[in-house]
Every structure is written in structure tokens, then in C-alpha cells.
Amino acid sequence: xxxxxxxxxxxxxxxxxxxxxxxxxLLQSLELDPRAVVVEHNRAIVRRPALGRVKVAAGDAVxxxxxxxxx
Amino acid sequence: xxxxxxxVRNAPLAIGGRTFHSRLMVGTGxxxxxxxxxxxxxxxxxxxxxxxxxxxDLDRTKAExxxxxxxxxxxFLLANTAGxxxxxxxxRYARLAREAGFNEFVKLEVxxxxxxxxxxxxxxxxxxxxxxxxxxxxxxxxxxxxxTALRLEDAGCAAVMPLASPIGSGLGLLNPYxxxxxxxxxxVPVIVDAGVGTASDACVTMExxxxxxxxxxxxxxxxxxxxxxxxxxLAVEAGRGAYLAGRMPKREVAVPSSPLxxxxx
Numbered sequence: 411x412x413x414x415x416x417x418x419x420x421x422x423x424x425x426x427x428x429x430x431x432x433x434x435x436l437l438q439s440l441e442l443d444p445r446a447v448v449v450e451h452n453r454a455i456v457r458r459p460a461l462g463r464v465k466v467a468a469g470d471a472v473x474x475x476x477x478x479x480x481x
Numbered sequence: 482x483x484x485x486x487x488x489v490r491n492a493p494l495a496i497g498g499r500t501f502h503s504r505l506m507v508g509t510g511x512x513x514x515x516x517x518x519x520x521x522x523x524x525x526x527x528x529x530x531x532x533x534x535x536x537x538d539l540d541r542t543k544a545e546x547x548x549x550x551x552x553x554x555x556x557f558l559l560a561n562t563a564g565x566x567x568x569x570x571x572x573r574y575a576r577l578a579r580e581a582g583f584n585e586f587v588k589l590e591v592x593x594x595x596x597x598x599x600x601x602x603x604x605x606x607x608x609x610x611x612x613x614x615x616x617x618x619x620x621x622x623x624x625x626x627x628x629t630a631l632r633l634e635d636a637g638c639a640a641v642m643p644l645a646s647p648i649g650s651g652l653g654l655l656n657p658y659x660x661x662x663x664x665x666x667x668x669v670p671v672i673v674d675a676g677v678g679t680a681s682d683a684c685v686t687m688e689x690x691x692x693x694x695x696x697x698x699x700x701x702x703x704x705x706x707x708x709x710x711x712x713x714x715l716a717v718e719a720g721r722g723a724y725l726a727g728r729m730p731k732r733e734v735a736v737p738s739s740p741l742x743x744x745x746x
Contacts, residue, residue: 421536440539446546447537448581453573455580473536475577476546479518480533480563481508481648481675481697 416468427466434461436472447474494692496670497586497618497639499557503528504687505717506559506672508697512706515550521700522556525710530556531588531695533563534578553583559620561588566601568608575612586618588642588674588695598648602629606636613637622674625659627666634669641667642674642695645686649698651678654686661689680709680716687720688728 415426420436427436433456437444449456450473456464466472493500506529512518522530532547551558560578565571568591575587591608593601600623612619618639623629625643633641643663646652653676654660664671670692677683677696686694694717703709 421539423539442537446548448534448577450577455576457580473577474539475534475581476537477532477548477558477560477578477581478535479509479512479547480535480561481510481531481695 416466418466418468418470418472420472421474430465432462433464433466433472436466437461437474440474442474447476449474494670496620501528501557503714504693504721505683505714506531506693506695507700507710508695509547509551510697511701513701517706518701519550521706521710522551524707524714525700526714528557529559529695531559531561531697533561534574534581557586558583559586559588562590562608564592565590566592566604568604568611571604571608572611575608575617576615579617584618585616586620586639587612588620588622590622600624602626605629606632609633609636609638620672625656625663627659627662630663630667630671634667638669640670640672640692642672644675645673645682646676648675650676651699651702652676653678653682654689657685657689660686660691664690664692680712683713683716684720684723687717688724690724693717
């Protein structure tokens with residue numbers, strides 16, 4: 411089925427995404443600028459140029475981080 | 482004639498192969514709003530500004546990333562590993578920070594106790610060794626213990642950052658003797674990090690001969706953060722100037738400043 415979704419965990423929360431979605435597509439669906447976040451996919455950092463190539467699978471854990479105020 | 486303050490301004494501070502002119506470094510946490518933060522940082526004259534790595538808020542209920550409010554071309558962003566309590570977490574955060582960031586510097590924190598936020602020195606040393614191997618310039622937040630400081634230097638840290646007092650406490654420099662001792666024995670820069678509460682604390686800290694101070698809450702929690710930032714800038718310069726000038730010896734008895742000769746009968 412084409413519009414089938416899978417569950418992944420994004421920043422600690424479960425989220426349904428289209429099967430075979432790339433990390434770049436995930437960012438786009440969350441309206442996040444890939445230049446403004448760092449993506450960790452199953453504990454491995456995925457650099458910006460590779461975001462379009464790496465696809466998510468059911469059960470994957472994705473962390474999207476950025477800089478915030480701190481001391 | 483060159484004044485002491487000018488001398489202080491002219492003497493650069495070298496950390497991890499980079500040169501800085503301000504000896505005051507500031508954090509970006511806990512400000513009441515981003516505009517106050519931006520103006521306080523500007524008033525402080527700081528070049529090195531610390532930031533933390535956190536999850537993007539996907540619900541967008543909180544403020545966006547700090548880089549919307551801070552020009553990364555103007556400031557040298559020093560990412561921290563604040564909140565990490567294991568070496569593994571600290572290494573993970575440091576890697577994310579390097580990916581997000583603009584340099585290979587990291588302010589390493591491995592916290593050992595949630596009440597005092599005192600460092601876990603064993604975890605700190607492990608994380609420092611791992612990060613140095615990965616090419617990071619590590620600035621290690623530690624307690625004012627000489628042996629730990631020496632081991633951090635041996636591990637290859639670019640700077641060692643003993644605390645003045647616990648993070649966010651504003652208690653000032655509790656242990657000047659040990660901070661002085663660390664400064665005397667280390668070859669890498671010693672930056673006092675955490676605990677400074679007001680300008681006199683910053684001045685006394687710099688008078689111990691340390692290379693710089695990093696502070697956050699002292700500015701962010703002041704009634705007027707911008708005015709406090711300016712006071713801190715002057716205090717750091719004054720303390721550095723006094724250290725370089727060399728203070729007079731302390732005496733237990735009075736010594737008159739005016740001549741004893743020529744007094745009237």
C-alpha cells in the first residue's frame with residue numbers, strides 16, 4: 411500500500427511517518443530547516459548532505475537537536 | 482602612556498590555538514528575554530559565548546533556537562555538555578554540538594550530583610580523554626582540585642575550568658588558595674567557571690592570576706543584566722590589571738603614608 415505509515419520515535423515521542431520517508435522528508439514535514447538542526451538517527455549523526463538518502467524504518471529513533479541558551 | 486587597562490586589553494588569551502581579547506566569557510541561559518540577553522552580551526564585551534544542545538521543540542510552544550538571536554559570525558560559540566551525568570552522554574552531546582556548531586571547542590561538564598551540580602571527576606576525565614582523541618578542544622569544568630586539574634591537562638584539555646562556587650549559586654570565589662595553586666601549576670589556560678555573583682567576585686577571582694572567567698547567572702539574574710554585564714567587564718579588566726600590577730604586601734600594622742619629618746613642634 412502506497413500511503414502506508416510506520417511508527418518511529420522523534421525526540422522521545424512516537425510519530426507516524428510514511429513508509430520509506432527520508433530524514434529530509436521528515437524534517438520537511440515538521441517544517442524544520444535542515445541547516446538549523448542536527449539529526450541523530452539511531453544514535454548516529456547523519457550529516458546534512460546524506461539526509462535525503464537515509465530512510466527511516468519502523469521503530470527507529472530520531473533526535474533533532476539545536477542550540478539553546480545555556481551557561 | 483599606556484594604562485593598565487589598555488595593557489590588559491592588548492594581552493590576548495590563547496586557547497586551543499585561537500586567540501581572544503576578552504577574558505570574560507558569558508552564557509546565554511536564563512535571561513528574561515532574548516533582547517536583554519543580546520544587549521547584556523554586547524555590554525560584557527565577551528567574544529566567547531556558551532550555548533547548550535537540546536531537542537528542538539516540535540510543538541513550538543517554546544522559543545526557537547538561540548542562533549536566531551545571536552550572530553554566530555560575531556561571537557565564538559562554545560557549546561557545553563550541561564546536564565550530562567555520564568561520560569557517554571557528554572561525548573554524545575559534544576558530537577552533536579560539533580555537528581551543529583562552528584568549531585571543535587566544547588565546554589565539558591559531567592555532573593555528579595544534582596543538588597550541588599558538582600562535577601563527577603572520574604567521568605570527566607574519561608570523557609575528556611575520549612573527546613581529545615576525537616579532535617575536540619576540551620575546556621573542562623571541574624572543581625578546584627589541583628590533582629584533577631593536572632590530570633585534565635595531561636589528558637590534553639585546551640583549558641581547565643575550576644569553579645568559584647557551585648553553578649548558579651552566586652557565592653563568589655570560595656577557595657582562592659586552590660584556584661591560585663591550580664593556576665600556578667598548569668600550563669594550559671585556567672578559566673574560572675561558575676559561582677561568581679557580582680563584580681567584586683569577578684575582580685577578586687581575576688586577581689588570583691587566572692586567565693579568564695565564564696559566568697551566566699550573575700548577569701541573567703541581575704536586576705539589570707545589561708548594567709551588570711558592563712560592571713563585570715570592568716571588574717574582569719580591573720582584577721587582571723591589579724594582578725599584573727602586583728599588589729603591595731599586606732602588613733598587620735600601620736605604616737604612615739605621609740613623612741614623619743617636618744612635623745610642627
